[in-house]
Amino acid sequence: MPAPVDLVYLAPGLGTGGTESHLARLLPALQKRGLRLEVWNAGEEGDAAHRLRESGVTVLRRRIPVSPRQIGRLAALTAGLARLRPRLVHSYLYAHHWLDALACRLTGTTYVGSRRNLAHWRQGPVRARERWRDRVSAVIIANSAAAAAVAVTEGVDPGCLRVIPNGVPLPLWAEHAWTDHEGWLARRRDARDALGLPDDARVVGAVMSLKPIKDPVTLVKGFAARAGLRPEDRLVFMGEGPLAQDLKSLAGRLGVGDQLVLAGRRAEPLELLAALDLFCLPSHSEGCSNALLEAMAAALPVVATRGGGNDEAVVPGETGRLVPAGDALLLAAELDDLLEDPDAAHRLGQAGRRRARDRFSLDAMVRQHVDLYAEVMAGSLTRVA
CATH class of the missing domain: 3.40.50.2000 (Glycogen Phosphorylase B;)
Known part of the structure; x- marks a missing residue:
């Protein structure tokens, strides 16, 4: 038996x-x-x-x-x-x-x-x-x-x-940004090396399947439309899917082909979030996104689309920013705002980590x-x- x-x-x-x-x-x-x-x-x-x-x-x-x-x-x-x-x-x-x-x-x-x-x-x-x-x-x-x-x-x-x-778990390295800054910088360098990113880049990242419901196309358009776009900026997708080649073609047409990084599927992307300055989730629909919660737990400022579980995870203006799905120009403005104001981004990231700890542990x-x-x-x- x-x-x-x-x-x-x-x-x-x-x-x-x-x-x-x-x-x-x-x-x-x-x-x-x-x-x-x-x-x-x-x-x-x-x-x-x-x-x-x-x-x-x-x-x-x-x-x-x-x-x-x-x-x-x-x-x-x-x-x-x-x-x-x-x-x-x-x-x-x-x-x-x-x-x-x-x-x-x-x-x-x-x-x-x-x-x-x-x-x-x-x-x-x-x-x-x-x-x-x-x-x-x-x-x-x-x-x-x-x-x-x-x-x-x-x-x-x-x-x-x-x-x-x-x-989601709370990665200790996110705390080390303030208690062990040198150790955190070393982890950040390792994560960027693993993703093929330059050390001086400003990095916007997303963890998602590259399929229409996740709408990576709007994120590429928003990244390219930023008024504050710099040559050293990078957009990283961790994930695979049917839109990968379309994203490459679109980025090329928009003049950001060299700044797009398709890093492929990663077994444990949480450890690679240290490479990012800003996390974005542009989906049309989400129940309760693990990727979004992991980014918050990693003390990253987040920009996500309104609706579904995103509204329950993100407190607008306090732990992150919310934008309408499919609006590349509004998304571009929010990305620019946080990349150009590291202090505001830091405050959002800290508040997001506390919310992940208190509500989504x-x-x-x-x-x-x-x-x-x-x-x-x-x-x-x-x-x-």
């Missing part, structure tokens, strides 16, 4: 990305708190899978059904749950992976759902399936009030929703998950009115 397991996590993939990084931080911490868990991975294996296994978390490959025609996969998933008999299944799978909830229903396994983005693209059959999945969930964990609000508009019972924001996220799981497993979950 297999060893008893409290929790099975269903993951859409364990490569590099926001949800993947979230799981790689959360699950080892939960295991240290005494929860017995496994991860069943339906997608690619990568950095997050390696980090989880290195931390002692069991990660298994599983083919999760996405259609009733994949009856063999459904039968295998149902049999696996019946054999293991976990107390909870927490699914991070996408909307089209609705049959995981059916497998839980068939085996009498308590099902916990997730909402981690605003996903305005969900329509028709996909939305109908997700509504059914939501109805059979004991609780749905949203990573922002904005994501929870979207779920309510789609018909989710508000009483089934709980908001647990993402949590890794410890708080872990504690809230532990408490909620305990309520669900004990059958004492109180529905929110």
Whole structure:
């Protein structure tokens, strides 16, 4: 008989990305708190899978059904749950992976759902399936009030929703900028060397997938439109995606081709944030951006687009700046303002780090998950009115 397991996590993939990084931080911490868990991975294996296994978390490959025609996969998933008999299944799978909830229903396994983005693209059959999945969930964990609000508009019972924001670690080197300035400068040089940046550059950076929803195009346009643009300024993207070549072409046409740095996907971008002077998140839609919270934790001044979880993370004028999505000229003005006023940028960065510590800490996220799981497993979950 297999060893008893409290929790099975269903993951859409364990490569590099926001949800993947979230799981790689959360699950080892939960295991240290005494929860017995496994991860069943339906997608690619990568950095997050390696980090989880290195931390002692069991990660298994599983083919999760996405259609009733994949009856063999459904039968295998149902049999696996019946054999293991976990107390909870927490699914991070996408909307089209609705049959995981059916497998839980068939085996009498308590099902916990997730909402981690605003996903305005969900329509028709996909939305109908997700509504059914939501109805059979004991609780749905949203990573922002904005994501929870979207779920309510789609018909989710508000009483089934709980908001647990993402949590991030606080890098010690960010404190060293004031307590050990020489040590911080050395780390900054190392980070810039790793990204191929000159030591005297003023660096605007972003950590994101290079795809339309993240809107890196507006950031390139805003960077190029700055009145205060200098030859030594650099724009760095850490991430990969289908728009990479388009960004190179656009930067060339706008005269900043030599200042654009596409650094590719990085396993642990948090450590490379020391290379930046300013962080920017130009997305059209965000649930609760790990990259934004990490930049705040690293005491970087941030400029982000309004809407979604960004409004919950950034206090405009106090911990960062917010601009309308898609407005390159307003973005350019905010970038210029902070690059030309290092004292103001420093104040925003310090306030952002305090907010990340007080509202978005890794410890708080872990504690809230532990408490909620305990309520669900004990059958004492109180529905929110």
